[in-house]
Amino acid sequence: MAGISLRQAGKRFPKGQVAVENLSLDIADGELLVLVGPSGSGKSTVLRLIAGLEAPSSGRIFIDGEDVTDLPPQQRDLAMVFQNYALYPHKNVRENLAFGLRMRGMAPTAIDERVSRVAAALGIDTLLDRRPAELSGGQRQRVALGRAIVREPRAFLLDEPLSNLDPLLRTGTRAELALLHRRLSATMVYVTHDQEEAMTLGTRIAVMNQGRLEQVGAPLELYERPATVFVARFVGAPAMNLWRDDEGGQPVTFGVRPHDISVVAPGSGEMDGVVEVVEPLGPQTVVHLAVPGRDELLRVMVSGTQRVNAGDCVGLRWPNDRVHVFDANGGRRA
Amino acid sequence: MRKLTGGLMWVVVGVVLVPLYWTLVASLTPENRLFGTPSLLPGRLVLDHYRALFEARDFWIPIRNSLVVAGLTTLLSVTLGSACAYALARMAFPGKTLTLALVLAVSMFPQISIVSPLYLVLREVGLLNTYPGLVLPYMTFAMPLTIWLLVGFFRQLPADLEEAAFMDGAGRLRTIWEVVLPISAPGLATAAILTFLYSWNEFLFALSFAMGPERYTVPVAIALFRGQYQVPWGEILAAAMVASVPVAVIILVAQRRIVSGLTAGAVKG
Numbered sequence: 001m002a003g004i005s006l007r008q009a010g011k012r013f014p015k016g017q018v019a020v021e022n023l024s025l026d027i028a029d030g031e032l033l034v035l036v037g038p039s040g041s042g043k044s045t046v047l048r049l050i051a052g053l054e055a056p057s058s059g060r061i062f063i064d065g066e067d068v069t070d071l072p073p074q075q076r077d078l079a080m081v082f083q084n085y086a087l088y089p090h091k092n093v094r095e096n097l098a099f100g101l102r103m104r105g106m107a108p109t110a111i112d113e114r115v116s117r118v119a120a121a122l123g124i125d126t127l128l129d130r131r132p133a134e135l136s137g138g139q140r141q142r143v144a145l146g147r148a149i150v151r152e153p154r155a156f157l158l159d160e161p162l163s164n165l166d167p168l169l170r171t172g173t174r175a176e177l178a179l180l181h182r183r184l185s186a187t188m189v190y191v192t193h194d195q196e197e198a199m200t201l202g203t204r205i206a207v208m209n210q211g212r213l214e215q216v217g218a219p220l221e222l223y224e225r226p227a228t229v230f231v232a233r234f235v236g237a238p239a240m241n242l243w244r245d246d247e248g249g250q251p252v253t254f255g256v257r258p259h260d261i262s263v264v265a266p267g268s269g270e271m272d273g274v275v276e277v278v279e280p281l282g283p284q285t286v287v288h289l290a291v292p293g294r295d296e297l298l299r300v301m302v303s304g305t306q307r308v309n310a311g312d313c314v315g316l317r318w319p320n321d322r323v324h325v326f327d328a329n330g331g332r333r334a
Numbered sequence: 335m336r337k338l339t340g341g342l343m344w345v346v347v348g349v350v351l352v353p354l355y356w357t358l359v360a361s362l363t364p365e366n367r368l369f370g371t372p373s374l375l376p377g378r379l380v381l382d383h384y385r386a387l388f389e390a391r392d393f394w395i396p397i398r399n400s401l402v403v404a405g406l407t408t409l410l411s412v413t414l415g416s417a418c419a420y421a422l423a424r425m426a427f428p429g430k431t432l433t434l435a436l437v438l439a440v441s442m443f444p445q446i447s448i449v450s451p452l453y454l455v456l457r458e459v460g461l462l463n464t465y466p467g468l469v470l471p472y473m474t475f476a477m478p479l480t481i482w483l484l485v486g487f488f489r490q491l492p493a494d495l496e497e498a499a500f501m502d503g504a505g506r507l508r509t510i511w512e513v514v515l516p517i518s519a520p521g522l523a524t525a526a527i528l529t530f531l532y533s534w535n536e537f538l539f540a541l542s543f544a545m546g547p548e549r550y551t552v553p554v555a556i557a558l559f560r561g562q563y564q565v566p567w568g569e570i571l572a573a574a575m576v577a578s579v580p581v582a583v584i585i586l587v588a589q590r591r592i593v594s595g596l597t598a599g600a601v602k603g
Contacts, residue, residue, distance in 0.1 A: 053497050073500040080501045086494035090516045099512075100502035151502070 002064035002154040002187055003029040004050055009059035011045050011211075019045040021211040022059070027155075032181045032188040036198040036234075037208035043191045046208070047157050050189060052076050063154060074103075079148035080157040084164060085140045087132040093119070093143050094128040100151045118150040138169050145180075155187035162197065174200060195235050199223070207231050229253055229330040238286055238299045240324070247325075252333070255324035258286065258301040262317050263308060269315030273298055278308055289316070354578075361571040368568055383572035393573060395548060396555035401580075402465055403540075403551060404533035407472040412526050415480030416518070420510060422481065423488035424496070434485065441478035448474070449542050456543055463545035471539045475532060480525040487521030488514070527588050531581060552577045 004027040011020040020042040027033045035043040048054040049061060052073035060069045068076050079100070087096050094115060101111045119125040122142050132140055141161065148156055161177075162170045178201055181188055192198055198205045199219045207214040207222065207230070214234075215227040226232035232240045232255050242255045266272050273289030276297055283304045288297040300316065302308060325333045360368060362379040387393045421427070422434055452471050453462075461467035491514065499509040515522070540551040550558065556573045559566050 051497075051501060053500065073497070074503045074505060078501065080498070082494045082498060084492070084494060086492065086498040088495065088498070088513055088517075099499070099504075103503035103508065147498075147502075 003027060003031075004155060004187065004189065005062040006046070006049070007060045007062070009046070009049055009056045009061060011042070011049060011054060012057040018211050020049065020056075023211075023213055024059075025206060025213065025216065027187060027189060029187055030185045031203045032178075032190060032201060034190045034192060034198040034202035034205045035208060036192055036195060036202075036205055037214075038234075039193055040210075041208040042211040043193075043208045044159060045211075047080075047159055047189060047191050051078055051080055051157050077151075077154045078157055079151045079153040079155075081144050081148050081159065081161045083160040085132075085144040087140060087143055087147070089132050092129050092131050093124060093135075093146075096132070096143060097128075097147050097150045100147065104151075114150055118146050122146045122149070137165055138173070141165060141173065149180075149184070155189065158188060158190045160192055161190075163192070163194075177201060196237060199235070205235075207234060209234075225332070226255075226324065227332050229255070229326045232324060232326070238301065241296075241298050243294060243296075251328045253326040253330070255326065256318050256322060258299040260318050260322035261298075261300045263287070263300060263302050263306065264315040264317050266313050266315045269317035272313060272315050275308055275310050275312045275314060278310055280304060289314070291316075357571050357574055361568060361575050363568070365568050383568035384576075386566075387569050387572050387576065391555075391559070391569065393555065393576065396550050396552045397576070399465075399544075399549055400534055400551040400553075400577075403468045403472065404530050406465065406469045407476050407533040408526050408530045410469065411473055411476035411480045411529050412522060415477055415525065416484050416515070416522060418477075419481045419484035420488055420514065423485045424493075434481075437478050437481050441475055445475075445538050449538060452539070453542055462543055463549050465549075467543050468540060468549075468551070471543065472533050472536060476529045479532070480529060483525045483528070484518070484521055487518060491517065523588060527584055530584065534577075534581060 006023055006025045009020060009023045010018070012018050023042075023046065025033075025046075035046055037043045045054060049056050052068070052071060052075075056069065060067055062068065063076060063078075088099065091099065097115045097118065098111050101114060106114075115128075116125065119128055122145065124139065124142050124146060127135060127139060127143070132143065135143065141164070144161070158177075162173055165173060174197060180186075181201075190198075190201060202219055204217060205219055205222055206216045209230050215222060215231045222231060222235045226235060226240075229242060233242060236257060238258050240255045240257050241261075242253055244251060244253050246252070262269075271291055273291040275287055276290050277288040279286040279288075281304070285302050285304055285306065285308065287300045287302055287308050289300060291298050298316070308314070327333050359376045361383050362381070363376060364378065364380050364382060367377065422430060456462050456467050456471075461470070495513055495517070496509050499513045504512065535553060536551070537553040537557070540554045541557070544550050544554060547555070552573070556570055556577065559570050559573070
């Protein structure tokens with residue numbers, strides 16, 4: 001396994017569109033780094049730059065300290081799991097798994113042995129003679145993972161591997177991926193637009209926006225101390241409440257997480273609000289309130305046992321040390 | 335409504351089939367009764383015309399010529415055309431759009447307008463009355479057809495599949511051979527079938543560039559059955575039936591492929 005580094009990497013497409021700008025990032029050996037961001041933020045392009053499927057317009061890329069910027073994907077010894085799995089439709093599962101080993105000139109008996117072992121570990125050993133078209137979505141996903149694992153590559157690149165699964169299967173596979181990462185202690189770069197997936201899977205998370213890195217850090221670090229307004233809004237669900245204000249003539253943005261606000265008797269909190277929508281989730285309830293002087297509804301997370309009804313007038317209170325303050329450029333003020 | 339469309343279908347089928355039926359019946363009717371009172375139901379049926387076709391006229395020779403020429407044209411245009419189409423569909427190089435436009439432009443000249451220049455060229459290089467002398471001109475219409483068909487086909491193949499092969503360590507040629515070509519079988523088959531049919535039926539070039547009976551293709555041979563004083567209709571019709579056999583077989587076997595191949599590039603999968 002290997003560490004991956006990007007140094008001032010940039011990607012500008014021929015039509016002038018900038019996908020990635022001046023991006024430097026170090027991914028440690030054995031780490032599962034999640035690249036997360038909205039669509040068009042450049043996260044998939046970063047993955048393709050590491051893979052060698054795109055050539056950077058500027059900057060260098062290193063794997064294990066070796067400059068691989070000019071190496072084609074074939075020589076980087078990385079494995080990739082594609083969003084739509086990209087299984088070879090004309091080959092059966094066995095041949096799909098064996099293809100990469102065959103390309104590397106491995107002996108047929110060794111290939112058989114390795115394919116059987118990985119297939120058994122993933123529970124797809126009964127599917128080896130089927131074609132991808134004869135598999136369910138979840139099975140295809142496993143074969144795609146198997147095709148990457150069987151290679152024993154220097155690192156894994158995963159491009160939204162769970163986005164084509166139904167929600168139930170997705171959470172199950174997510175846990176398996178985490179387990180797999182721990183067992184292989186493999187370097188993985190994982191792209192997703194789902195902040196929950198990022199929070200639960202990542203050793204570290206890199207939040208991207210418009211081709212730039214907004215913040216890189218451990219999941220809870222991002223949640224507790226978002227470096228920018230963008231990260232504050234993107235990480236955590238329901239999203240942080242943000243509002244613009246003036247502080248000594250300087251425009252600032254205040255933010256409070258829905259979880260940090262408690263509902264109290266009217267008049268006894270920081271402000272009063274009128275309950276507009278109540279969304280019970282079971283253990284917790286999301287309450288949307290109209291607050292005077294604000295266009296946007298305020299989101300508050302309360303315990304599922306607390307009774308709140310639409311139309312109630314309530315007070316809202318939050319501890320002062322849970323207020324996030326951002327300056328006019330969207331950056332965090334210490 | 336259903337009855338109406340069903341009825342219409344049978345009308346269309348009838349319109350198409352009647353001439354074919356008439357040809358078949360006439361090719362089996364003795365010469366002396368061919369010009370008698372026409373009747374939809376055949377009287378006495380004989381194989382005289384077919385016998386004459388293969389014994390007196392040696393119709394095997396034009397059949398062999400047609401098979402060789404159409405087969406070689408198909409093989410060459412699909413092999414070269416698929417390589418060319420892959421490059422045009424997948425790789426970045428300057429002048430790509432222009433190349434594609436030029437390929438199309440080649441097929442826009444009316445055939446008759448290039449007969450004379452081609453004749454002069456073929457005479458100069460000594461290829462008149464040879465197989466290459468027919469195969470090469472046929473490529474002028476076969477290649478644009480193949481290239482355009484396959485560019486559309488390759489473009490709608492998911493690029494992920496090739497990228498997965500690259501990540502697996504396969505080079506470009508290996509990827510084309512092991513991944514792209516096998517999954518392009520419907521497109522390749524369509525191109526091959528259409529090219530073969532065009533070449534099999536081609537008349538003008540074959541008439542102009544084949545100088546003697548030993549190089550005549552089937553359409554030319556049939557056209558030249560006509561003598562100065564008589565037209566051997568029985569044999570002409572028998573030959574027409576024979577010439578239709580390969581075409582009919584190919585269409586019957588491959589009709590699904592042709593339809594799926596032709597529409598494959600049209601709609602994004």
